[in-house]
Amino acid sequence: MSSSVITTERLILRTWTEADRAPFSALSRDPEVMALVTPHPDRAASEAWIDRQVAAQSSDGFCFWAVEHSGSFVGAVGLLRVRYPAHFTPAIEVGWRIARASWGRGFAPEAAGAALRFGFTTLAVPEIVANTIATNARSLRVMAKIGMTRNPADDFDHPLVPDGDPLRRQVLYRITREHWAALFKAVPGRNTCSVNGWRKPDPVPHGGPSCPGC
Template sequence: MDTERLIMRRWRAADREPFAALNADPEVMAHFPNLMTREQSDAFADRIEAAFERRGYGLWALEVRETGAFIGFTGLIYWDFPAHFTPAVEVGWRLARHAWGHGYATEAARAALEFGFTQAGLEEIVSMTAVGNARSRAVMERLGMTRDPADDFDHPNVPEGSPLRRTVLYRVSR
C-alpha cells in the first residue's frame, strides 16, 4: 500500500536491524513494559509476517518514499487476550524517534483503517495505549477515533503494579 509519502509493505530481512534498534530505544518503548532484545525483536517480526499469511493483513513495514528509509510499522493486529472488547482488531504503530512529528503515524494509520474497512471487511477497529501516552492518543483522535472512559481497562499483558497497566481504548466503526 502506498500513501502520499510512505510505502506500506511486507517485511524484508534488511528491516530487522533498524527494527531491533527502535525496539531497544527507551524513548520509543517508554509506554511498553520492556525493551526488546534483538532476538525478541526478530521473533516479533516473524509473528508479524505469520499474521499476514494467516489473516491477509498485519503490521506493514513503513518506508519513506523519498529516501527509502525504514521507519517502523503501522497496521492492523488481531487481539484475543481476555478483555471486555476482545476479540478485536487494533490499528497500531511504532516509529523510530527520528520519524516522530512528521505525521507519518496518522497518514499510515488512515490507510490501514481504509484497508481494514474496505478490504478486510471489518466493522470496528480499536486502538489502545497506556493512559500517559499523549502522542499516540493524539494520533487516535486525529483519526476520528473516540474514547469512552468506561472502556478503559487494566491490560492483562502488563504486570500488576506497573504504571503502564491502565490502558485507554479508542474505537472507530465502518
C-alpha cells in the same frame, strides 16, 4: 522480497524483509520510543516480534507492516487481531511504532489512517480499536486525528501486564466502519488527503480545517 500492501502520498506499508530486522531492533531498543509501551529487551525479542507479523500476514492477510519513506525504513504500522481476553474482544486493533528520527512529520496518522481504510474497505471489519496508557500523549493525538474516540467506561487492565506495572491500566479508543465512512468518505473528483483517504476540495491545503482527520 517485500510486497507493497498500501501506499499513501509519502509512505509505503509493506511486508517485512530481512533488511528491516536491524533498524526495527534499533527502534525497539530506543528508550524514548519504547518509554510508554512494553519494551523489547534485546535483538531476539525484536526478531520474534517481526516473525509474528510475518505469520499474521500469512494467516490473516494483515499485520503491523514495515513502513518505508523514500526507500528508508521508518517504523511499523498496521492491524492485528487482539489475542488476549478483554471486554471488547474479539477485535482488530490498529497500532504504530515510528523511529524517533521520523517523529513530527505526521507519519503515524498518515500510515494509521491508511490502515483503517484498508480494514474498513478491504477487510470490511465493523470496528477497529486502539489502546495505550493515559499519559501517552503522542499516541492519543494520533488516535484523535484518525477519528477514534474514547469512552472512559471502556478503559481496562491489560491481562498480559503484571499488577502494579504502570502499563497495566489502558485507555481504549474505537472507530466503527459507519463512523469512519461518515468522517472520511471519499468524494469523486476531489483531491485526497494523506490521512484516512478522505478527499478534500481543491482549495483546502493538507491539514486545513475541512479535513476532519488532520
